[in-house]
Amino acid sequence: xxxxxxxxxxxxxxxxxxxxxxxxxxxxxxxxxxxxxxxxxxxxxxxxxxxxxxxxxxxxxxxxxxxxxxxxxxxxxxxxxxxxxxxxxxxxxxxx
Numbered sequence: 001x002x003x004x005x006x007x008x009x010x011x012x013x014x015x016x017x018x019x020x021x022x023x024x025x026x027x028x029x030x031x032x033x034x035x036x037x038x039x040x041x042x043x044x045x046x047x048x049x050x051x052x053x054x055x056x057x058x059x060x061x062x063x064x065x066x067x068x069x070x071x072x073x074x075x076x077x078x079x080x081x082x083x084x085x086x087x088x089x090x091x092x093x094x095x096x
Contacts, residue, residue, distance in 0.1 A: 029080040030080075032078070038068055040059030043067075045058060053072075057072065
């Protein structure tokens with residue numbers, strides 16, 4: 001599986017995790033349509049540094065504080081549960 005859709009910052013992590021586990025990378029998290037509503041708390045934004053154009057808005061869910069990333073380009077959102085984050089950390093070798 002290609003990591004073309006993954007931000008370069010995270011592509012290396014996915015590759016190392018897949019190599020360590022001897023398995024292909026599998027996307028985790030959930031994509032939501034641009035009309036999906038979330039009650040979120042602002043956590044920051046990611047811009048391109050060239051004029052400050054917003055690329056992503058970062059929030060956390062008001063209940064449970066799970067992260068939400070919204071794409072300024074598509075309007076779609078991505079969520080990752082704490083259970084999924086812990087599973088990623090374990091797959092990356094946090095305990096070893």
